[in-house]
Amino acid sequence: MAFKQISSPHGHNPQSTSWIMQLVLLSTLPGFLALSYQFGWGTFINLIIAVVTSLIAEAAILALRNRPIAFYLKDYSAAVTAVLLALALPPLAPWWVVVVGSLFAIVVAKQLYGGIGYNPFNPAMVGYVVLLISFPIEMTTWVTPISLLSEGVNHPGLWKSLSIVFAGNTPIDGVTGATPLDVFKHSSGLVVDQIYQRETLFNQASFAGVGWEWVNVGFLIGGIILLKTRIFTWHAPLAMLGTLALMSILFWDGGSSASRGSPVMHLFNGASMMGAFFILTDPVSSAVSNRGRLIYGSLIGLLVYVIRAWGNYPDAVAFAVLLGNFAAPFIDNYTLPRTYGHTDRRKATDKGEDE
Amino acid sequence: MSRTWETPGGVHPPENKSQSMTQSIGHLPIPGTLVIPLHQHIGSPSKIDVTIGQTVLKGQTLTTATHSNNLPVHASTSGTVIAIDDQPVAHPSGLNAPCVTIASDGRDQWIEHVGVTDFRGCGPLDLLQIITDAGIAGMGGAGFPSAIKLSPSKDKAIDTLIINATECEPYITADDAAIREKAQDLIQGIEVVCHILNDPKRVVIGIEDNKPQAIKALRSYIQESPIEIVPFPTKYPSGGEKQLIYILTGREVPSGGLPIDLGMVCLNIGTLIAIKRAVIDGEPLISRITTVTGEACGVNRNYEVLIGTPISHLLTHNEFDENNCSRLIMGGPMMGFSLTSTDVPVVKTTNCILAPGHSEIPADTPAQACIRCGLCAEACPVSLLPQQLFWYAQSKDQERLEAHNLFDCIECGACSYVCPSNIPLVQHYRSSKGEIRKANIDKIDADNARQRFEFRKLRLEQADEQRQAKREARRLVTEQARATSNTSQPGSSAADIIAAAQQRAMIKQASPEQQKAKFERALLAAQSRLQEAEKRLIEATANGSKQQQIICSASVESARQKVDQTQYRLRELTD
Numbered sequence: 001m002a003f004k005q006i007s008s009p010h011g012h013n014p015q016s017t018s019w020i021m022q023l024v025l026l027s028t029l030p031g032f033l034a035l036s037y038q039f040g041w042g043t044f045i046n047l048i049i050a051v052v053t054s055l056i057a058e059a060a061i062l063a064l065r066n067r068p069i070a071f072y073l074k075d076y077s078a079a080v081t082a083v084l085l086a087l088a089l090p091p092l093a094p095w096w097v098v099v100v101g102s103l104f105a106i107v108v109a110k111q112l113y114g115g116i117g118y119n120p121f122n123p124a125m126v127g128y129v130v131l132l133i134s135f136p137i138e139m140t141t142w143v144t145p146i147s148l149l150s151e152g153v154n155h156p157g158l159w160k161s162l163s164i165v166f167a168g169n170t171p172i173d174g175v176t177g178a179t180p181l182d183v184f185k186h187s188s189g190l191v192v193d194q195i196y197q198r199e200t201l202f203n204q205a206s207f208a209g210v211g212w213e214w215v216n217v218g219f220l221i222g223g224i225i226l227l228k229t230r231i232f233t234w235h236a237p238l239a240m241l242g243t244l245a246l247m248s249i250l251f252w253d254g255g256s257s258a259s260r261g262s263p264v265m266h267l268f269n270g271a272s273m274m275g276a277f278f279i280l281t282d283p284v285s286s287a288v289s290n291r292g293r294l295i296y297g298s299l300i301g302l303l304v305y306v307i308r309a310w311g312n313y314p315d316a317v318a319f320a321v322l323l324g325n326f327a328a329p330f331i332d333n334y335t336l337p338r339t340y341g342h343t344d345r346r347k348a349t350d351k352g353e354d355e
Numbered sequence: 356m357s358r359t360w361e362t363p364g365g366v367h368p369p370e371n372k373s374q375s376m377t378q379s380i381g382h383l384p385i386p387g388t389l390v391i392p393l394h395q396h397i398g399s400p401s402k403i404d405v406t407i408g409q410t411v412l413k414g415q416t417l418t419t420a421t422h423s424n425n426l427p428v429h430a431s432t433s434g435t436v437i438a439i440d441d442q443p444v445a446h447p448s449g450l451n452a453p454c455v456t457i458a459s460d461g462r463d464q465w466i467e468h469v470g471v472t473d474f475r476g477c478g479p480l481d482l483l484q485i486i487t488d489a490g491i492a493g494m495g496g497a498g499f500p501s502a503i504k505l506s507p508s509k510d511k512a513i514d515t516l517i518i519n520a521t522e523c524e525p526y527i528t529a530d531d532a533a534i535r536e537k538a539q540d541l542i543q544g545i546e547v548v549c550h551i552l553n554d555p556k557r558v559v560i561g562i563e564d565n566k567p568q569a570i571k572a573l574r575s576y577i578q579e580s581p582i583e584i585v586p587f588p589t590k591y592p593s594g595g596e597k598q599l600i601y602i603l604t605g606r607e608v609p610s611g612g613l614p615i616d617l618g619m620v621c622l623n624i625g626t627l628i629a630i631k632r633a634v635i636d637g638e639p640l641i642s643r644i645t646t647v648t649g650e651a652c653g654v655n656r657n658y659e660v661l662i663g664t665p666i667s668h669l670l671t672h673n674e675f676d677e678n679n680c681s682r683l684i685m686g687g688p689m690m691g692f693s694l695t696s697t698d699v700p701v702v703k704t705t706n707c708i709l710a711p712g713h714s715e716i717p718a719d720t721p722a723q724a725c726i727r728c729g730l731c732a733e734a735c736p737v738s739l740l741p742q743q744l745f746w747y748a749q750s751k752d753q754e755r756l757e758a759h760n761l762f763d764c765i766e767c768g769a770c771s772y773v774c775p776s777n778i779p780l781v782q783h784y785r786s787s788k789g790e791i792r793k794a795n796i797d798k799i800d801a802d803n804a805r806q807r808f809e810f811r812k813l814r815l816e817q818a819d820e821q822r823q824a825k826r827e828a829r830r831l832v833t834e835q836a837r838a839t840s841n842t843s844q845p846g847s848s849a850a851d852i853i854a855a856a857q858q859r860a861m862i863k864q865a866s867p868e869q870q871k872a873k874f875e876r877a878l879l880a881a882q883s884r885l886q887e888a889e890k891r892l893i894e895a896t897a898n899g900s901k902q903q904q905i906i907c908s909a910s911v912e913s914a915r916q917k918v919d920q921t922q923y924r925l926r927e928l929t930d
Contacts, residue, residue: 002695002696003680003682003683003693003694003695003696003697004682004693004695005449005693005695006682006693006719007693007779007781007782007785008684008686008688008689008690008691008692008693008766008768008771008781009688009689009690009768009769009771009772009781010682010684010688010689010691010693010709010711010716011368011525011688011689011711011716011772012719012771012772012774012777013366013368013772013773013774013775015730015773015775016723016775016776016777017723017724017726017728017775017776019775020726020728020775071721071723075723075724077726115724116723116724116726117724117725117726117727118724230730230733231728232728232729233729233733283726283727283728283729284726284727286727288727288729288732288740288742288743289732289740290732332743336740336758336759337732337738337739337740338738339610339737339738339739339760339763340597340601340607340608340610340736340737340738340763341597341607341608341609341610341611341612341737341763342609342610342760342763346758346759346760347758348743348755348758348759349755349758350757350758351754351758
């Protein structure tokens with residue numbers, strides 16, 4: 001009887017790429033729930049539009065590229081990109097904003113580079129940055145957190161939300177407002193205590209910024225789940241958060257008017273936690289070795305702080321991540337681990353034998 | 356308790372060891388025919404001693420070693436040699452290899468053999484000769500001749516003997532069973548080896564903590580002995596020689612080096628038992644313990660199997676159900692290779708025959724794209740970046756592959772095992788290693804060809820110059836002759852001849868410069884060829900390829916002669 005010639009190893013760990021992607025999707029749930037509780041139906045609608053657009057776009061490009069459509073759609077990577085983009089977009093953004101962002105993420109940032117595994121930049125962040133630069137007004141209009149709504153005012157219901165998103169009806173006054181990072185940025189001249197006393201976004205907050213603190217806690221919980229299930233290592237996220245905290249301590253300046261905000265404010269506002277655990281950890285576009293990921297995470301943490309503190313944008317995760325993506329191959333070149341039996345690390349561009 | 360070190364990476368595949376340990380080591384009926392491959396070890400082939408039709412006894416040598424790095428093989432049972440030809444053997448290449456086929460007579464009659472009564476009274480070299488003559492090669496997997504490992508070397512003293520009882524591959528229990536049932540033989544084997552090595556400072560048995568009974572058996576035998584038993588946590592691939600050395604000593608075998616560079620030698624359980632049998636009982640290596648396991652086998656058990664027993668014989672005696680067999684593996688699931696046929700024989704390195712069921716080890720699913728998740732890098736026991744290696748293997752970027760230390764990959768399969776995209780990473784690395792080796796050989800060939808071409812060009816140029824010089828000389832002679840014949844009396848042929856002779860002499864006087872230049876050029880060429888040949892010899896020595904070394908040293912010698920010859924001529928000319 002003849003048997004098949006099969007290369008070792010025989011047998012396989014049951015964990016698959018689509019399972020990893022599904023786990024990432026599930027882990028966004030706490031963040032998604034926090035967003036939905038704080039800001040209403042908008043995030044849910046974003047999510048649906050983004051996922052539908054992304055899957056259609058992915059399938060269409062796969063068909064154009066003569067690739068098996070079902071095989072690739074089943075890896076859930078397009079869904080992950082769509083969900084991350086949707087969670088980053090402002091709730092109640094017009095539908096075409098979400099569609100344009102999703103199309104750009106999937107078609108340009110992912111498929112044009114060769115599809116899953118070949119994109120040098122994080123597709124969701126490419127989509128986000130394109131939108132932020134092209135449609136600044138739509139992208140900076142944020143819904144007011146639920147606890148700051150005046151009495152008798154509510155977040156629009158599902159139908160009302162749909163009409164805002166699809167028919168372009170403007171939201172009711174008092175439902176949109178600034179984010180804590182916006183407020184802090186535009187309150188220069190005041191000492192930190194004054195800002196905290198004056199602004200409801202801070203004085204009604206539990207510890208960092210109304211609404212946003214819980215969104216960040218949600219993503220932190222999701223991130224811890226992924227760390228525990230060993231989907232990624234701690235290196236990039238912790239390096240990023242650590243550097244962000246360190247920078248805010250260095251420039252805390254005793255809470256004077258020149259202060260750029262406390263570590264807690266920076267860690268639990270904007271896209272800090274989502275960026276650290278769901279964006280930086282995209283393995284395709286990040287550095288590969290653990291040491292490389294430490295440097296990669298630190299660099300992004302540094303850039304986030306620099307752009308938040310001295311740049312023109314209140315938040316900076318998307319820009320910082322894209323810059324980090326640019327640097328990743330360079331970081332990789334210098335961060336190969338030391339192999340067993342070698343006295344030194346080598347560079348990726350080493351020629352010939354070492355020693 | 357001795358300290359242990361933890362290797363990076365590693366995986367924990369399901370162990371599946373208990374099913375083959377429910378019974379003690381079994382014996383099978385002697386098969387009707389045994390096929391004994393002549394070349395079961397690393398090293399060159401040996402000389403065949405038997406002829407077709409000859410009757411042989413159990414333990415009789417079938418081949419004699421012709422070189423220090425090869426080993427003899429022996430008849431595993433008594434019978435008649437019925438064929439000496441190429442047969443399918445267990446090799447990943449699937450190629451046939453020369454084998455001696457013996458029809459057994461069922462009497463299993465031993466050749467006269469006698470062991471050494473007092474091995475301590477023997478010199479190490481005598482004992483090493485016995486080990487070589489018994490055909491003992493590493494039985495853990497690589498099959499390296501044991502005597503070579505144990506041979507004393509001038510500059511490298513061995514102070515540590517490491518005994519590999521790790522058996523980290525899932526399913527395999529051959530060493531575990533051997534320790535439980537043959538611990539006494541094992542200890543005697545260790546004593547023999549210690550004597551050969553002139554009592555190394557440290558003797559340590561490394562064993563995974565998933566074999567508590569074996570550890571207990573060992574402890575009961577060596578209570579008063581300085582042999583250390585060091586159990587450590589189970590993790591694949593702790594049993595790799597390099598990994599085990601690190602776990603037990605915290606030291607790393609240098610890349611491209613051998614344990615002896617650290618003053619260590621590492622031997623497997625089966626090898627030590629074989630050494631005991633060879634030295635004390637006088638029995639050559641003709642059988643080994645093999646695990647027969649997997650769901651496709653009704654019985655899972657260890658057997659003492661004669662070398663040369665067809666796999667089909669093992670399987671039929673274990674209620675093999677070929678319809679439920681997803682693949683047939685020689686070795687363990689992580690590093691074993693698949694067999695395409697059950698006709699191949701058991702060899703000295705066959706530690707396991709694994710016949711998994713369809714649900715046990717299902718067919719591989721198609722590979723998805725690499726998302727560089729890095730699980731492979733987390734699993735790599737030698738701290739490589741498998742995802743990067745895969746990337747460069749796909750683009751055939753050999754420079755980057757070497758910079759990423761591809762050749763330090765031990766092909767343990769941990770990366771492929773954890774890969775969520777199911778990419779056969781090890782397969783890619785094997786293929787890349789082959790491509791790089793081939794490219795290196797091609798490069799040497801191309802260098803040789805270029806040298807040949809350049810030398811030919813030089814030779815043709817020189818010949819051309821010589822011809823031109825001669826032509827010029829002839830032209831001068833005839834011109835002068837014509838001139839003299841015009842001035843002198845016609846027909847004075849004697850004058851012509853004299854003039855021509857003078858002319859020739861003049862040319863000869865004129866040519867030393869030319870000739871000197873020619874010889875100098877030739878000398879230069881010969882010297883550069885000598886340099887080139889010496890460089891290649893050094894490379895070949897570093898590669899360890901014996902044949903290449905011989906070829907290179909011959910070309911060095913001929914180049915040196917050429918240099919001497921040219922120098923001599925040059926001296927003759929200038930003197």
